[in-house]
Amino acid sequence: MFKRSSQIDNTPRQPTRTIAPRNSANSYSYRASRRSREDNLQRRPELMVERQQSGTKSARRRGKSVFLIVLLIFLFVFLSWLNDSPKIIILGSPADRELLQSTIVYKKAAIKLFNKSFTNHNKLTLNTDNIVNKLEQEFPELANVTVQFQLLGDSPNIYLQPAIPAMLMANGSGKEFIISATGIAVAPASKLSNIATFHLLLLTDQSGLTIRLGGAALSSTDIVFIQTVKEQFTAHNLTISSLTLPSASSELDVRINGTSYFIKFNLGTDANQQIGSFLAVRKYLTSNNITPSQYIDVRVLGRAFYK
Numbered sequence: 001m002f003k004r005s006s007q008i009d010n011t012p013r014q015p016t017r018t019i020a021p022r023n024s025a026n027s028y029s030y031r032a033s034r035r036s037r038e039d040n041l042q043r044r045p046e047l048m049v050e051r052q053q054s055g056t057k058s059a060r061r062r063g064k065s066v067f068l069i070v071l072l073i074f075l076f077v078f079l080s081w082l083n084d085s086p087k088i089i090i091l092g093s094p095a096d097r098e099l100l101q102s103t104i105v106y107k108k109a110a111i112k113l114f115n116k117s118f119t120n121h122n123k124l125t126l127n128t129d130n131i132v133n134k135l136e137q138e139f140p141e142l143a144n145v146t147v148q149f150q151l152l153g154d155s156p157n158i159y160l161q162p163a164i165p166a167m168l169m170a171n172g173s174g175k176e177f178i179i180s181a182t183g184i185a186v187a188p189a190s191k192l193s194n195i196a197t198f199h200l201l202l203l204t205d206q207s208g209l210t211i212r213l214g215g216a217a218l219s220s221t222d223i224v225f226i227q228t229v230k231e232q233f234t235a236h237n238l239t240i241s242s243l244t245l246p247s248a249s250s251e252l253d254v255r256i257n258g259t260s261y262f263i264k265f266n267l268g269t270d271a272n273q274q275i276g277s278f279l280a281v282r283k284y285l286t287s288n289n290i291t292p293s294q295y296i297d298v299r300v301l302g303r304a305f306y307k
Helices: 024-042 045-080 103-114 130-139 219-237 271-287
Strands: 087-090 142-148 155-163 166-169 176-180 185-188 202-205 240-245 251-256 264-267 295-297
Touching: 024 176, 103 155, 130 142, 130 176, 130 240, 155 271, 185 251, 219 240, 219 251, 219 271
Parallel strands: 087 155, 166 202, 202 240, 264 295
Antiparallel strands: 142 155, 166 176, 176 185, 240 251, 251 264
16 A cells, blocks of 8 residues: 655764764873973982972971970960969068968968869969968958969969957857957957957947857948047047947947946947037036936937937
């Protein structure tokens, strides 16, 4: 029904993709350049020596750099290292050192604190605040502790400032403590063999305060208040015979020699104004031949009462 065509197509078939001939120019150029360098090295041995010397110099430079880095690290560690044998330096006059213990006691305590942590042997990681706080807590007779070190030294310096006795304070059972200028109970009164030379006032507590060594018995403002009363009374030729903290809040009762009454002060208000009120009332009473039988009360500023 259908006839096969007898005509044959002799046209050659074209390839569907073209294959680029290998470009051997670059490969030949690289091999030729390499052979040229090798030939030059064989013909000129000094080039080989120069290359070896250049490599040696580079290695030496790297070695010097590594050596310098190691040296700097060693110097840094050496300069920042601290030993565990601090130098104890006591500040203040010899009269202020009556309450202090032997220097060996403080040095042993400091060495123990330094050895508690490896970081305390490095100037950059030394925890000076912790050492200061621990020493002040352990030794209440120290008013201030300072830890310092020198840049080129390996031994830390510890400066100890003794607490200066401000007054004596007796608790309800009659036991007496030495109170510092900051109000801290620093030592029992028996610690001072020559306590009379300090001329300390005795404050008797009747309010039920718990007095313990190293603890705050009074505030620093209370100490200033009492010292102001003492100085003002001395300036007016009045001698204090006793100081008492009664059960009443913030009250200070002061007795002076030659009188049958005491003065009521308020520790929470201005001392100078209250002292001024007392002196004015005392002058008025003396000029009118009036002697209070119990007290003069100047706790309210600008007003005074007597009984």
